[in-house]
Amino acid sequence: MTAPQAAGQRYLALAGEPISFHHIALALRARLGEVAAKAPTRTAPAWLLRLPATGNPTLRETVPQLGVVRRASNAKARKELDWSPRSNEDAVVATAESLVRLGLLSGQRREHGARDGRHPGRVPAGPARADQPATGRAARR
Template identity: 40%
Template sequence: MLRAGKATNLERLSFIEADLINDDGWTDAVKDCTYVLPVASPLPASAPKNENELIKPAREGTLRVLRAARDAKVKRVVVTSSSAAIEGHGRQDRNKVLTEEDWSDVNAPGLGAYAKSKTLAERAAWDFIKNEDGGLELSVINPGMIAGPVLALDTSSSIEANGERFLCLSQPQMSMKDISLALRERLGDKAKRCPTRSIPDFVVRIMGIFDSGIVLVVPMLGQTFVVSVDNVLGWTPRSSVDAVVAAGESLYKLGLVKK
């Protein structure tokens, strides 16, 4: 994975085992760090039977990192939240332009467990900082789907950033059909298995009753998201098409796609 990511100087790289739902290891993990970047929380391929399977590690894990960082006198924590904490599936006004000021409503009908977990975890992080007087700084990024080269077979900056949220999205949005068409166009026969037919929403809803994977996308049916990104950091994402194609190429090279 490190070689695939073109990492060359590993002299300062070390690993500490820690668990989002356990206190062990976090003190050692953040020792002597200036910046701490918690970058992930559980995202299953299918809907959990109990939403707390996602909410508990996301919220409690975020707070564990923040407490350990505070005690270690870390300068800043940069939390990777999600656009799911902003875009709020089930919102009434679908034409509303979304910004970093918006939050998903955890009580909204149809809001999935993942979106709820990311929203509650980020809220907990901001509340923690608000009630802290230790000088710990917090920044949050809210990416959408993250695409790019797969690094392994196991697929699962500025002072102004302090106290801010940053929507990290590339426009325009791509539907699953758009993704398939882009892969077919750019990868040719390598992407010949990518489906391009559309299934009516009502069929997907019915299938979601019986499939815990499909039910995850049901809240997003018919949703469009118009966003306004405040580019304080001067950051420009790669194009959605380039990122998706890079992901597809890497899956093919690693033998994760059937020929």
């Protein structure tokens, strides 16, 4: 940050009110059209989500969070830095547009010379050369 009064301070950079996954999906579909056509917009009641959690420990951990809305304030950043955030919708759509542009969505053709289908421009790891130490998967083989 460049504001002198920000030195040593912490600020929450959030748009304001929480946004649900349902509203995120609706915003993506409305603003990105065909690219977001598969964004799920259906919702399920909490009781229906609790059923599979009875037999699945991983899902069981999420049950206490069902219906919980967490709120935080950006008032300090607004006041001290004269800052105003993007709307939730604008932030979500801008993030999605970046993912599309970088080819990081499943089933999407990659851009920027991506060769391994995961990261733009990254070349898949091959066997270690004799003049280089083995790292990553090659080292564990």
